[in-house]
Amino acid sequence: MIVNPFDMQVKTMGWCPGCGNYKLLDALKEALHHLALDRRNLVIVSGIGQGAKTPQYVNAHMFNGLHGRALPVAMGVKLSNRNLVVIAESGDGCMYGEGGNHFLHAIRRNCDITVIVHDNMVYGLTKGQASPTSRLGMKTSLQLNGVLLEPFNPIAVAIALDAPFVARANVGDGNQTREIIKQAIAFKGLSVVDIFQPCVIFNKENTYQWFKENTYYLSDDYDPSDRRLAFEKAIETPKFPLGIIYRRDGRELYEDMLGITHTPAYEHTVADAAFAKMLKDYT
Amino acid sequence: MIVNPFDMQVKTMGWCPGCGNYKLLDALKEALHHLALDRRNLVIVSGIGQGAKTPQYVNAHMFNGLHGRALPVAMGVKLSNRNLVVIAESGDGCMYGEGGNHFLHAIRRNCDITVIVHDNMVYGLTKGQASPTSRLGMKTSLQLNGVLLEPFNPIAVAIALDAPFVARANVGDGNQTREIIKQAIAFKGLSVVDIFQPCVIFNKENTYQWFKENTYYLSDDYDPSDRRLAFEKAIETPKFPLGIIYRRDGRELYEDMLGITHTPAYEHTVADAAFAKMLKDYT
Amino acid sequence: MHHFENDISIVFGGAAGQGVQTIAEALVRVLKRNGYYVFACTEFMSRIRGGSNSTEVRVTARKRGAYVSKIDFLVALNADAIDHLQDRIGETTLVFAEKKHLEGKDISGFIDTPIAEFAEKAGSKIFSNTVAVGIVLGLLGISIDAFSVYLSEQFATKGEDVVAKNITAAKLGYTFGKETAAEKRIEVTIDPVEEQPGELLIDGNTAVGIGTVAAGCSFISSYPMSPGTGLLTYLAHNAEDFNIVVDQAEDEIAAINAALGASYAGARSIVTTSGGGFALMEEGVSLAGVTEVPVVVHLGQRPGPATGLPTRTEQADLNLTLYAGHGEFSRVILAPGTFAQAIELMQRAFHLAEKYQTAVFVLTDQFFLDSIAAVDESDIVRLPLERYIVRTDEKYKRYSLTGDGLSPRGVPGYGDGIVKVDSHEHNESGHLTENFELRRKMVEKRLKRLEYLAEEALMPELFGAAEAKNVVVAWGSNRGVLEEVIDNFQRKDLSGLHFSQLFPLNMAVKKQLEGKHIIVLENNATGQFADLLIREFGVPVSKRILKVTGEPFSVEEVVEVLQEV
Amino acid sequence: MHHFENDISIVFGGAAGQGVQTIAEALVRVLKRNGYYVFACTEFMSRIRGGSNSTEVRVTARKRGAYVSKIDFLVALNADAIDHLQDRIGETTLVFAEKKHLEGKDISGFIDTPIAEFAEKAGSKIFSNTVAVGIVLGLLGISIDAFSVYLSEQFATKGEDVVAKNITAAKLGYTFGKETAAEKRIEVTIDPVEEQPGELLIDGNTAVGIGTVAAGCSFISSYPMSPGTGLLTYLAHNAEDFNIVVDQAEDEIAAINAALGASYAGARSIVTTSGGGFALMEEGVSLAGVTEVPVVVHLGQRPGPATGLPTRTEQADLNLTLYAGHGEFSRVILAPGTFAQAIELMQRAFHLAEKYQTAVFVLTDQFFLDSIAAVDESDIVRLPLERYIVRTDEKYKRYSLTGDGLSPRGVPGYGDGIVKVDSHEHNESGHLTENFELRRKMVEKRLKRLEYLAEEALMPELFGAAEAKNVVVAWGSNRGVLEEVIDNFQRKDLSGLHFSQLFPLNMAVKKQLEGKHIIVLENNATGQFADLLIREFGVPVSKRILKVTGEPFSVEEVVEVLQEV
Ligand SMILES: Cc1ncc(C[n+]2csc(CCOP(=O)(O)OP(=O)(O)O)c2C)c(N)n1
Numbered sequence A, B: 001m002i003v004n005p006f007d008m009q010v011k012t013m014g015w016c017p018g019c020g021n022y023k024l025l026d027a028l029k030e031a032l033h034h035l036a037l038d039r040r041n042l043v044i045v046s047g048i049g050q051g052a053k054t055p056q057y058v059n060a061h062m063f064n065g066l067h068g069r070a071l072p073v074a075m076g077v078k079l080s081n082r083n084l085v086v087i088a089e090s091g092d093g094c095m096y097g098e099g100g101n102h103f104l105h106a107i108r109r110n111c112d113i114t115v116i117v118h119d120n121m122v123y124g125l126t127k128g129q130a131s132p133t134s135r136l137g138m139k140t141s142l143q144l145n146g147v148l149l150e151p152f153n154p155i156a157v158a159i160a161l162d163a164p165f166v167a168r169a170n171v172g173d174g175n176q177t178r179e180i181i182k183q184a185i186a187f188k189g190l191s192v193v194d195i196f197q198p199c200v201i202f203n204k205e206n207t208y209q210w211f212k213e214n215t216y217y218l219s220d221d222y223d224p225s226d227r228r229l230a231f232e233k234a235i236e237t238p239k240f241p242l243g244i245i246y247r248r249d250g251r252e253l254y255e256d257m258l259g260i261t262h263t264p265a266y267e268h269t270v271a272d273a274a275f276a277k278m279l280k281d282y283t
Numbered sequence C, D: 001m002h003h004f005e006n007d008i009s010i011v012f013g014g015a016a017g018q019g020v021q022t023i024a025e026a027l028v029r030v031l032k033r034n035g036y037y038v039f040a041c042t043e044f045m046s047r048i049r050g051g052s053n054s055t056e057v058r059v060t061a062r063k064r065g066a067y068v069s070k071i072d073f074l075v076a077l078n079a080d081a082i083d084h085l086q087d088r089i090g091e092t093t094l095v096f097a098e099k100k101h102l103e104g105k106d107i108s109g110f111i112d113t114p115i116a117e118f119a120e121k122a123g124s125k126i127f128s129n130t131v132a133v134g135i136v137l138g139l140l141g142i143s144i145d146a147f148s149v150y151l152s153e154q155f156a157t158k159g160e161d162v163v164a165k166n167i168t169a170a171k172l173g174y175t176f177g178k179e180t181a182a183e184k185r186i187e188v189t190i191d192p193v194e195e196q197p198g199e200l201l202i203d204g205n206t207a208v209g210i211g212t213v214a215a216g217c218s219f220i221s222s223y224p225m226s227p228g229t230g231l232l233t234y235l236a237h238n239a240e241d242f243n244i245v246v247d248q249a250e251d252e253i254a255a256i257n258a259a260l261g262a263s264y265a266g267a268r269s270i271v272t273t274s275g276g277g278f279a280l281m282e283e284g285v286s287l288a289g290v291t292e293v294p295v296v297v298h299l300g301q302r303p304g305p306a307t308g309l310p311t312r313t314e315q316a317d318l319n320l321t322l323y324a325g326h327g328e329f330s331r332v333i334l335a336p337g338t339f340a341q342a343i344e345l346m347q348r349a350f351h352l353a354e355k356y357q358t359a360v361f362v363l364t365d366q367f368f369l370d371s372i373a374a375v376d377e378s379d380i381v382r383l384p385l386e387r388y389i390v391r392t393d394e395k396y397k398r399y400s401l402t403g404d405g406l407s408p409r410g411v412p413g414y415g416d417g418i419v420k421v422d423s424h425e426h427n428e429s430g431h432l433t434e435n436f437e438l439r440r441k442m443v444e445k446r447l448k449r450l451e452y453l454a455e456e457a458l459m460p461e462l463f464g465a466a467e468a469k470n471v472v473v474a475w476g477s478n479r480g481v482l483e484e485v486i487d488n489f490q491r492k493d494l495s496g497l498h499f500s501q502l503f504p505l506n507m508a509v510k511k512q513l514e515g516k517h518i519i520v521l522e523n524n525a526t527g528q529f530a531d532l533l534i535r536e537f538g539v540p541v542s543k544r545i546l547k548v549t550g551e552p553f554s555v556e557e558v559v560e561v562l563q564e565v
């Protein structure tokens, strides 16, 4: 048996039995393994929430930060050592609720970061309140009469911002999930992968079954480079398309635009000549 | 001469001579006057920035709050006294930068609030750094090699979130600006009006002239109810369309969904019977 | 022969999802109906299923509100529970669990208890909780009738069959408990309580919620965060009956700003959160300060820094509220010690916020919010709902300089005046100004109210003799442990002072402290309230009793530390 | 006859956009080149055009770094400037302005000065600033040569014509100044300075910037906010030469989190902001605390609360940094008093942050950042760039419990180890834990470094006699006024102590304070540093000299208050 170097001995995991997060974790670890990444160069940044616990269970570098703040941390890491592969991973509440502003502006920057969202359409860790992607009418412990807010459409918003790689997967299909994650990581630029992940405890509506019934695969001849078409797909009802919905290769990376070299920041030095020259300007 | 009740005696105004904010202020006050609003029932909420100073110069209620935070304040006002007409007004940096998350979620809620954005594509008050809508390549005191981040497209994002009223105006055309503001205020629901407003000091690229040359009016037969078409318009280049780009009447108001009555919160009382009943549940 | 007298500690341990809290809730309700003093508190892990949680139920002859580490009866629903609570299992502890959960452990007080078997006999494993309550009632020798009634009420909507099965499960447990008590000669005696234990049985969240409703709060916007979420949920459940706007915010910054908007428009508004969420609100707190818009913040404390221990307890956010927000302005900090006090203080919070146009912070913590106790209806104070909103006229100026620092507060739409509030330094009408002299006056105006607030400040509650040389100071949720410890000692030289108002402090307090040997007890690492006493009164603090494990103080450990004083 | 000796205060007043700051910059440079001690400070309104701004230039026989309220020469570019500075125009003040700006005012020292006329004669009104500098040089009787050289350098890129016209304008002004001096018998004498006034002429922003570059900072992410923006702009200008990543964040929360990400990956990172922006960063500060990721925060203070007075000065954010973030953890607060000190302290800030894996806050303020003074190159300290990053091996644990509370810090990609940092309470390897005992150890670990930091803490700088009974304490930007006031008095019973490290305090300071009559001088309303001294040392503070108008202390007003001591 081939061992996956990203596997970790974990005594107890924080997720409920049957939770979709397990499948996502498996798909992720397989993807990392398939891509033959060196775990010493892989950093997974996450926020807070059930999905955000993922890097606790992956044998790779981890920055498990604050609720909502995975993306700025990920950017800081990438810009300080661009040799690292950086994944930012969190729940729908973390990325689109508390972290919504960073989602917008991370897309505008376009660092080479893979954004993986565990989209269970609910706040899992805090016991089942509505999340930005909760469907209208879903009753929760807080939304007693059902969710009133129009669901946040991450795919449409990402396309509106011209994010260069926008995809959706369903953990119910581990293979596709893994393959999309692989492509997202391989993609040079900011990739957004929204992954349907059932919360078996707090979301009794959007179950494995429901996600299966309410999604379909984009056909092979679908052209993800057409932004208008992608937007149509993004707002399509009632079924959600799965796959790479929008892709635009060649957009320049923020790190390239900034002229960042491959010397990691921990080797940073201050050139004496430059320093002396700088002082000279003030004499 | 007819006096506009929203006019105010202001000894000194904080704006630079020639600033587009003057024109926006005039258009706004005219719109308020044309709509025959009672200034005792009009609240203008703003953030911080040059555009955000607007309510300082309007004879109506004002909540001039924090940078980026006009929208939540406006919601709080509206939900506590729905008899009030509420306008949230600020700059592009305030609304789409610091306040980006609120912009997303205010649209999801759909209160009956008019959002007016002074879009000068720059940070005016803090002396000329790039704003989220700054065009690529623009050089500033901070962006010495030019702006690197893809401009934020508020129209496209608002349409991606299915905002029910999305419009764009150019202060260079005071009449259209006024008319759009009027329609936005009259609209029942959250209306977003992004208004091009030259900053004559810090933005030497997007001048009155530039805005004139780089915009065009939507034709009379344009159908703003078609979301796909609206999205196309939103991402159109090189010229920006002016007018009501997207409009979807009939979306339910958050205040209606919450069942908020017309009794203002300052008249709130606690019914003894209900209180006794509540306690009884714990015996 | 196992004898237990007057102060019984029963602990239920199990995994998240096994319902130890539900068991405890049922038990305390039944015990209360039988006329006993009860108190329950709970500790749990930050996970939805699995892990090890426990709830303690105390049955006492006197009213108690503290956690004890001793366990008399432990009902363990899985093997982990026994490991998890190992340190608290003493020589006299009786452990009720299925044999298989004991495996490899050596526990003298173990009693093989076929909980699952009984449950299945009654129809399904899901009745295990009911069995557990039955067992305890049997052990205590308390009639099962009240429990049967409780079950009938609780499951009424689920149909007769469910009720019947539950009652069967309860009886199986009950019989086992009774028989075991007889067999093992387990004797439990509790002196009859002096008075009725109180009519309402509530937890801390409910207490804070009742107080908020009573205060006339009509607006809450908040973002879920343990342990602050309880109040949000409570108000959602009561939103319709009391016309309360309940909004789940996109983030905490939105929450506080929405609350300020609501308050500006005339609502009594609140936000609820925990330390991390509050940290995000600080700019908003500063906005409340400069605009003089009233707001109440409920901060349910948990251990930090950052995410820390999300479901545990601590009292480390006093400084956070004391110095929240940039710039200098007034504030009030309250910290209830009992549920009745919480109900009253929430009303007081809104009252002070409105009267003095200031932010008021109410500090609770996980231990307090998740505890359960009985409250006498007669102890529930309802303060008159005094509003301080004026009808404006055309000359109205929001920040008129009145001399006393308080300007009559108008709201938009009420009267002919225009109400302008401004985050900039402003003139009387609320327009921005850079006039130096006006600036100075406005700063003074905003701070002056602290004098009135200090005069009105609640005095601490004294336990024991006022003359005692040694005084133990505690605040907020440590009232229960303070009272019980002082009571236990019955020493003339040892008294307790419990603060439910932390800031501003009443200057009369200084006299109570001067010349005393001051010992401060608080659930944090540095002694934040001790520092405040030093700063405010210049009195030396002799000793700090601190705890930062994420658990509340137990009566025993405080007794031990104080023994040396 | 108007005689001015050794301490000349020249003030330029005008509207935003009229360039009073540019004038001052030119003048101080020329004066410095002529071998004078110069100091300039500036006050301006929160607007881009219009309003009333002014810059003070002091020419002194001794090195000075404080604001004086007296004005010897006022050059007013518009009528408002005279109104605005009315209170500071004294009997001996000479006011240079065009006649039309005097209208309706009665000012004895008025001198009709056709600035615009001269400028237009030279080619255009835009040369008014150059004329103004020329006038002052003429008045002071200083050769115009250095100014001509300066103008040639300054406008070299704009072509000869521009240079020539500027020189013409300068000469017109100069001649006017000289003639007026002769005519009105204006005599200015300044004793020759003891040593060269310093080679570099910089403002506070530059000082902080130089220090940050010298410290090896390679990452800044910040959101513009006055007066914090200066550092961001400075680093942007030096980004290429020093490989510094400069990112304009979408908000302050992003900024601090990005800085932590960068630091985690091995960068020395900083954020710059002001009070309101910092308030938003507090959760991030708490994250730095629990993760032990080093970070430096530059906080340029301005008057709050909330938006307050965006372009004015204050020192009211000490408490904000002292108690920032929920939970309890270490931190360091520095506050430079001179530019040389700022350069050194920025390096020290990064050094301490990295060595002790903590957040370090550097407090400056608008007054400090916008002042201009000369710094000797020999006074520019360069601390060795010591990195504390280890190469990890496979067994590496980020939070190993080492006894001294500091775990060797690895970064991802350097070595074979895995580096996990966690905002939850965690075990040694950085995975979340709820173990009570581990929790206690980790809290202690995170606080223990405060002991080392206190030992290493900078001692305050003493002015005057150590034995003096009365000691005036000041911090940060008030060093200049403190030094000058103590100097002025030359009293044996009055000394000054200037703190450039505010937290933790060196315990040896206690001795310097005990038994003294302590007077604390600070630019805030409540006396925040005074409170800290009480809290830390239990010493009483006799008097607080406070100011909250948004202006810095003037030498005169402090002298007046201290006269009574
Ligand atoms: C600033 C802050 N606010 C609130 C919380 C509480 N909190 C933790 S996780 C979470 C939401 C979890 O939802 P989501 O991000 O969708 O993750 P899930 O648990 O569903 O995977 C919240 C509100 C927090 N930790 N920090």
Ligand SMILES: Cc1ncc(C[n+]2csc(CCOP(=O)(O)OP(=O)(O)O)c2C)c(N)n1
Pocket: B048, B049, B050, B051, B052, B066, B067, B090, B091, B092, B093, B094, B095, B098, B118, B120, B122, B123, B124, B125, B126, B131, D223, D224, D225, D226, D252, D276, D277, D280, D307
């Ligand atoms: C929390 C916070 N961060 C930063 C600032 C500083 N600030 C004030 S206005 C502004 C940006 C102004 O740009 P914009 O919103 O576009 O308004 P404009 O001046 O261009 O009208 C900034 C960054 C602030 N006041 N508060």
Ligand code: SF4
Pocket: A014, A015, A016, A018, A019, A020, A021, A050, A051, A120, A124, A125, A198, A199, A200, A201, A202, C048, C049
């Ligand atoms: S609560 Fe939901 S999302 Fe969280 S672990 Fe359980 S099933 Fe998964």
Ligand code: SF4
Pocket: B014, B015, B016, B018, B019, B020, B021, B050, B051, B120, B124, B125, B198, B199, B200, B201, B202, D048, D049
């Ligand atoms: S800086 Fe720009 S936006 Fe601001 S007032 Fe001046 S011209 Fe207008």
Ligand SMILES: [Mg+2]
Pocket: A049, A091, A092, A093, A118, A119, A120, A121, A122, A123, A124, A131
């Ligand atoms: Mg979720």
Ligand SMILES: [Mg+2]
Pocket: B049, B091, B092, B093, B118, B119, B120, B121, B122, B123, B124, B131
């Ligand atoms: Mg702008």
